[in-house]
Amino acid sequence: MAALELGIDASVAEVPARRGRRLGPLFWMAIVWMIFVFAVAIFADVLPLPSPTDMDMLEKRAPFSAEHWLGTDGLGRDELARVIYGARISLIVGLCAPIIGLTFGGALGILAGYFRGRFESVVVGSMDVLLAFPPLILALAVTAYLGQSILHLTFILGLLGIPAFMRVARAATLTLARREFVIAAQALGATHARILLRELLPNVMLPLFAFFLLAVAITIVAEGSLSFLGLGVPPPISSWGSMIGEGRESLEMAPRLAFIPAIAMFLTVLSFNLVGDTLRALTDPRQGAL
Template identity: 85%
Template sequence: MATLELTIDRELTVAPVRRARRLGSLFWLAVGWMVFVFAVAILADVLPLPSPTDMDMLERRAPISAQHWLGTDGLGRDELARLIHGARISLVVGLCAPVIGLSFGGALGMLAGYFRGRFETLVVGSMDVLLAFPPLILALAVTAYLGQSLLNLTCILGVLGIPAFMRVARASTLTLARREFVIAAQALGATHARILLRELLPNVLLPLLAFFLLGVAVTIVVEGALSFLGLGVPPPISSWGSMIGEGRESLDVAPRLAFMPAIAMFLTVLSFNLVGDTLRAFTDPRQGVL
């Protein structure tokens, strides 16, 4: 008996270590970069940095120095301060917009996959209509019409993410709606709301959260594209996309002004993709995880 308990304890201890090793070094490097970006973005106001909006025309495109660790841009603003404060805008839009898609798309997908019938046809048809429009063109049109603001940009990108989250939630719900634990809950007289919230939501939430990280990466890229085209957040607020757009005018004399925010965006998007893909593989119901 003691030997059996010792074996069980050993398996419970070794299992998390084995799972951690299966994640790989790239996963933890991506997590480390994400933590670093979030930390500097949150602590931007307390870091010893100059103001990202203070201009010094005598220091235009100044090289890297002890005073300006990444030099200055075409208007004499500190490039490192703009890069860190720009991370705030990119992360706020990249996180808040997928939350909108996750909330509305996840709810619609679960309801459509559980109740089926005409409601499912209506939901899937409306999402197909929304997907029929090219997302970037639709975002350009709506942003140009409503005006440039952080709220408008976040809302339109969130609405564009609803169909993708709806499809993920619906597919997961269709897989789980005929499982034994759902049928048992129905046989015991559980209400639809209880089944959706207590039985299905915890299982559907796992693939949705994994897809959420992939959605964050896509949203950061789309926000950068809109800001690059001048339809992102209005100046003097800076984001990585607007910094890349401003830096293209100095490619011949100071290419770092475009490359530094591009590298930061690339590493951040790559990190979200790596973490999202890894978690999606662990939560894929086809692999018997659920």
Template identity: 85%
Template sequence: MATLDLALEEEVVAALPARRKRRLGPVFWAAIAWMVFIFVAAIFADVLPLPSPTDMDMLNRRAPFSALHWLGTDGLGRDELARLVYGARISLIVGLGAPVIGVTIGGALGMLAGYFRGRFETLVVGSMDVLLAFPPLILALAVTAYLGQSILNLTCILGMLGIPAFMRVARAATLTLARREFVIAAQALGASHARILLRELLPNVMLPLLAFFLLGVAVIIVAEGALSFLGLGVPPPIASWGSMIGEGRESLDVAPQLAFLPAIAMFLTVLSFNLVGDTLRALTDPRQGAL
């Protein structure tokens, strides 16, 4: 019987790496490749051989694909490829900056609420429920219209809207970890609350937060695109995928690529972040490894 149990255990352990390897299939690596491509293009946009995304040529409006303009020009004669590349920079700045705000504030509040419990937890959860009661897009529209259009305002608004979601993820992870043996042992040895939170809980809470961070980036990119599409995103003439889609809808009958190209770029980027984030979430979820 012991031999059978040992053989079964070895078979399960040997199957785990193979199962994990299958999860990181070609679709995952294709998503990683697209993300790397977008990051490289956005970071090195200034040194790439691209024309200015704001220079207009009214005599060359809605030009087709050519050697001079690889993806043609938009309704104002601006190079479409250059605007796509610079629009990727804006989407990534907002898409990464807003979740950083959310994960920093929301993660800290969630860990404190899950660790200390009591009235503090009730206050934090109640505050997040109040924030969640407002329709996010309507709230973002109202605040953006009041504060004005800028990349900083847009990033801060979307970051504040992401705090409740990150708080819930951090609180759920902390509630599970706070009853684990290593935390109880640290408390028995007289470790301070700050040491337990920073040394024992934070490294373990960061794993689910990182996975959720990537999913949050995808959501923020869509939200930024929606606000820019409605004219309340980044101010013109700054290129943004959402504003490009909004401008391109006026030319759908004569130049549909002006709306479809930024839409495809946004779709592939959001899909890539979702695929990578969901895969990392599955790999870091302790329930996936339970036998």
């Protein structure tokens, strides 16, 4: 019996150690890069940078220098300033759009997984219809009707993210809805609202937050793709996607104009993916199954 207790204690003590080993150097490098990107985007106004919209036609495609660390673009605008200010747009859209999906999709998924029945069929069916609608056509339609703006772009991407969040929340709720703590709350006479808010929501939020980080990475790429196609934010506002689109015209003369924002986007998306995958693995209930 003592040996069994010692074995259980040892296995419990190994859980934090195993989780610590999972947070390898790549995870912390991703965290450092994310902090750096957020810091320069937030404090761009106080950094010693030239205006990202000031043009100097005599300095078109100027190389790296002490005055322009990353050179200038085809209109003589400072490339470093444009990359940093472009990070603001990419991060604003990349964070706000998944928040829309998380709020509405998460709420619908929890309600559908808990109440089941006809309500679940209606929610799942409507999400399937939304998934079946071509996202590019939806973006074109909304942009043509409402015009190009950060708000409209965020709304489009947030709407397209609702079905994915609904599926994640519903799957987690279906797993938790018949657990002992939920059954005990029902036996004690707890209302549906109390069970949803006090018992299910805190547990469902863990996988939803992990998926949220992955959705941020996907949204940044989607925003970049739409901006590359001319459906993103209107000029003179720049994002990484629009910078890549403008840089393609100078690939032969100055390929760095496309590669620098592409590298910034790649590292940011990779960082969100690494952190999201790690947190998803840590919050996966199957990982802790005995």
